[in-house]
Amino acid sequence: MDCLNLFLLFTFTFACSSIISTRADLPGTWELVLADAGISSMHTAVTRFNTVVLLDRTNIGPSRKMLGRGRCRLDRNDRALKRDCYAHSAILDLQTNQIRPLMILTDTWCSSGQILADGTVLQTGGDLDGYKKIRKFSPCEATGLCDWVELDDVELVNGRWYGTDQILPDGSVIILGGKGANTVEYYPPRNGAVSFPFLADVEDKQMDNLYPYVHLLPNGHLFIFANDKAVMYDYETNKIAREYPPLDGGPRNYPSAGSSAMLALEGDFSTAVIVVCGGAQFGAFIQRSTDTPAHGSCGRIIATSADPTWEMEDMPFGRIMGDMVMLPTGDVLIINGAQAGTQGFEMASNPCLFPVLYRPTQPAGLRFMTLNPGTIPRMYHSTANLLPDGRVLIAGSNPHYFYKFNAEFPTELRIEAFSPEYLSSDRANLRPVIEEIPETVRYGEAFDVFVTVPLPVVGILEVNLGNAPFSTHSFQQGQRLVKLTVTPSVPDANGRYRVGCTAPPNGAVAPPGYYMAFVVNQGVPSVARWVHLIA
Template structure:
């Protein structure tokens, strides 16, 4: 659906009409466990819409929707079978949608089983392409919740059938309801609904190839070291990794004008050195929609030893081309930025905020990069607000930015420590609930899988300026809520310090890394107890479905504190680089982590991808070699200083026909900004394929 139709904030009433808002990608886990099981019992009550209530509307169905629009919803004799169908006619629409939905009661809402998948089928006709299948689920603890839009339905003058498979039903869900939304001017007619249990028994794992690996995963330290200090890491769509050091936090290298970049090939272990035009140490970076990397800011000058002058930021900017391994200068930004944010928007443009300026004071200038023009704009909306260093700015589904409270160095900003920023209106709204907002230095935040759920997870942190011990705090926020606010999450698992000494109490970690995995979980690794000191050896996997950590994962044998990063490789493994303790040394070893799913039997494979250039709201066909239950797009990393605000996992709804799968691509570019993505599928045992690269937008 068009991003412009997204509603900024959601009241409980609006969430019932959320159908088109979160755009359809969420149904990724729709599976290929079996072909549509139409011989099974239909769980929909009054599926042909023939029985009417006292008001003349189909029994077990209700008129629903929200927003500013003019519409009629009723019964028509233009039926596919029988005498009746439902018709929704929208003659004026400023915002919102309209739909006919199943009633949310015990008599009408189909009962479901945790972990099962269901094939949903509906016949429809529509004069507009602005239609979406919309699902709600009843959480036994929280009540009715919007679940997802699994697919959009194109316009058609004749009856067409849409079949889509749900993801495995989340825990604590006992019933679901669904219907078809119309979110544009036009007429939608539906008939002959069906919902059948499509689950097959989970396949027996083909065997654990390594008992410890199946439980904890395994690390491997490469027998070679990086040729540059890996302060910045970008996963390129050609399968290679851009490692940017600049001067690498080495004042002598800065004085000598020795600035370094290398391209690393994980497949061969080869490094290609790249001429580096300026000191891109502590720059910002983001992947553009064409696969090139925009690098902004960096180090104009180091701080003086006596503290009279601080670090100074560059206003230079470059585009790195992975085809030629070269940097090309853009025009300068409006201001210097050392430690700036970099967030790609739904239209492919980039916003950069924060950092230190050319005079070493905090930069309050907003810089805006136009992808179409290939340059930084001079006419930019300004709030003149100070956002700190590397402020984590996550793009929301409605186009606004969420400042998560994660940053680098010192205390947080005035107010609650987190906020929502609307670039178009310049409005900044405080978001409450972040625990110890002034002790979240070098924490990390991620948009949890799937992006359509709009939940952000913020982990750890400390206060380097005051030398405080890092904390174990985590915080969760639902950005779809009417008034979003953080809620406390589970404490980080306890780790051990150098030499195996156990931590006690609330001691946690700063410099933590969070990596979205293709099975929809989050790998947590690395970190230190104090500013540039005391590495913490602990790793865990966070499950967004249960909001719990799976503790005791294998730990990286290499310390990973300041200037370290971890990120996902296309083969499903995790790469970790960097460590820059207070003595000024730098660890150039490279570690590779194989998560437990790598040891749990044969991996499914994506055999063909019909088209690698994907448009929004389209259906894309792939074939696989075996049954799978999930498909997703994961945006490749561009990470530094525990900051990668563009990292996201986008669910892909699936329509299944044997080993042929049609993937329904979200129509909302704010959920999946344009660019290259890793396409994964995984099976019922959670074992993912190796990724195929596709370009979205």
């Protein structure tokens, strides 16, 4: 039975409430965070001030949020509005759920981004006047007036439309790929653009090398996946260090709409496991087929193994455009998307409303758990981001060229949050509270975390660092979770538990920047505290 029919079979009428519990027998709950954000977020990022940057295109005509204060964007080449007084970016305050409009000048359609070591959101490329643009958003307190800054003194060497960004061990960012751009370049700039023939070698008629999946491995090289192939790339020498076997099941990158995540790094941090899940059938994009069933296969590979091979599994549902979000526990939430079609405007059908939990420590065949379904289809241009309180923020969905509300799958302005089972009321007594943690830690530094827990602690308290990735087009650019080496917790005279921790050893394990530090007790995470990891 497909996702939508299964949802219709079990959905029941619910009272008007901000909490929606659609299937009481399935884990997780849904919450309406904001009924009208004014814009549909194609790109989303969480900041260290517990705010969320929402970003859409500029050339879509009116949004539903005015810029205010007399501000307007003037662009005589804009196809929709020459004088545009509507917001196409905004900041969401997670404490009040209030929206403040932001000013973005150039087109960010299908662009890329990353969070820099100082917490600044770096935003690169786009379409038309945004093709070579570099933008920055330096976040501030929710009451501040920080806004986008478009750089005039530097631009991309190659235009980047559907590219991918990844922060590197030294805090710089590699910017890779994009339509017609089989190169890499860096921010801050260095050595111009460098040819990267791998992307040209895997290109096909439906451009399945776009938005390549890029993961920084703990050995300092990059795992890069495009179409159905992957390589280990030594960016310092611009050489392929290793070619991986092809992944069965056809292409997985845009527009074939799979997703990917690197599992949590732990232990001695020498092992990196990559998972690639879902995707459209080959040819669905070329044929503009909206009802071709998606496939649900997942490949899992130990990228650092001497003899890496793909281990194949099947998800409970075929899925395209699913987001893979690393949870504080090390499990992966697969959410959003559809069961048929492909990426692109008006190109998908049969929304998959059921999230799925991928539990990497379980044996093969037992790793997937179906979760409580939502009620809002999240199709093309949806996003998903982990929040410091352990929820996952769900935004966007606009499968149309312009904002369109009279449609089977309308432009979506509502923002939701999904709460995994670890936030259920019956686990509240297990939830730790971080009472004290350093605001800044250095690589390899030993430090203590002090926590309280309602019930006595049984077992080891984990301390896990999760960064804030840039979420767009079913991939969390730069996403990372690092499980720190810890000592057993020790109670002190104040009723707190002291956990001794050791910071990650270097920037290849965890690039410099701000991380959400979670303490996890028996699978239940605390509310995170932001920690600045520096050299």
